Amino acid sequence: MSNYKFNDYWAVTMFSFTNEILDGRTSALDLIDQVLSRGITKHIEVDGPMHFRNFPNPPASEIADLKALLAKHGAGISLIGGAADRAISASRLVDSATVVASVKQQLALAADLGAFGLRLMVGGLTLAELQEVAPVAEALNVKILFELHGVMSPESKLARDCLQLVKDVNSTHVRLMFDSSLFMTEMPLVLKTALGKVGVPNVDELTDKWANSTLEEFRGWLLPQVEIYPPKFKSMLPTLLSRIGHAKPTEYDDYIEYIESVHLKYWDIHEDQTPTRELLEYLDQHNYDGYLTSEWGGHEWDSLKDNSAFTQTETHKELVERSFNLAH
Secondary structure (H helix, E strand, O other): OOOOOHHHHEEEEHHHHHHHHHHOOOOHHHHHHHHHHOOOOOEEEEEHHHHOOOOOOOOHHHHHHHHHHHHHHOOEEEEEEOOOOOEEEOOEEOOHHHHHHHHHHHHHHHHHOOOOEEEEEOOOOOHHHHHHHHHHHHHHOOEEEEEEOOOOOOOOHHHHHHHHHHHHHOOOOEEEEEEHHHEOOOOOHHHHHHHHHOOOOOHHHHHHHHHOOOHHHHHHHHHHHHHHOOHHHHHHHHHHHHHOOEOOHHHHOOOHHHEEEEEEEEOOOOOOOOOHHHHHHHHHHOOOOOEEEEEEOHHHOOOOOOOOHHHHHHHHHHHHHHHHHHHO
């Protein structure tokens, strides 16, 4: 691990810049240019559907423009955020062959851009489908990475099934990645503030229940009383019940040999919300030498006037680099 240098593997996902992209005054490509010009990173993760028109088959000009920009800055693509999308409308599903063809296209695009990997959702592919696309990933030298996140505890069915899937396909190019939302120690302040803004009367009780209960216990306490909460509260249920977990890194020993990328998810700048140093020490103990990618989720509740993704990401880098140096 002595050759594992922070800046060589520090990456930033452009998902953090969702508000800036939605604002529409700056293109996705120009935002990447600004990130690279400010020296925030030399490794960019691109969310495919967010960045490219007609993903995974974008216009050749968009690919050429991105390549030229990366070359200008001596930068590269760490991951492409992809999807195994089975629905083309609210009432129409595509068949397995179409899903496989789409993932193969995504792998080809990732290879063309020199990306290390293609990030996919846990449960996105069956074993039969993965057996078809794994040889393509190997031939193109692009890793397929299923992202464990939120409440996918090491004993949850989703996580266990995904681990078994990776083992069963038995390919060096089908692996896993951590999202540090697995390891939250407290509920994000920006989420607690948002709960208060929509009129939740017992924010402190709710956050205490979340922090000191299992997911099953928290769900059993919360769901029977959902109807007494303000209507806007229901839009926050997916976050409360699936996007933030509080397991410990050391509980993932069965998974760690397959982990080849990490999202350092955060919602606001509080060092103690995700045990960054503890996670980095755990990774170091297991000779991890992959990307550490900054991912801000606070844009969901913050507006551009409240917080810029540039400011959040630069501050996050300072905090993580300090933890990295302490862990190494």
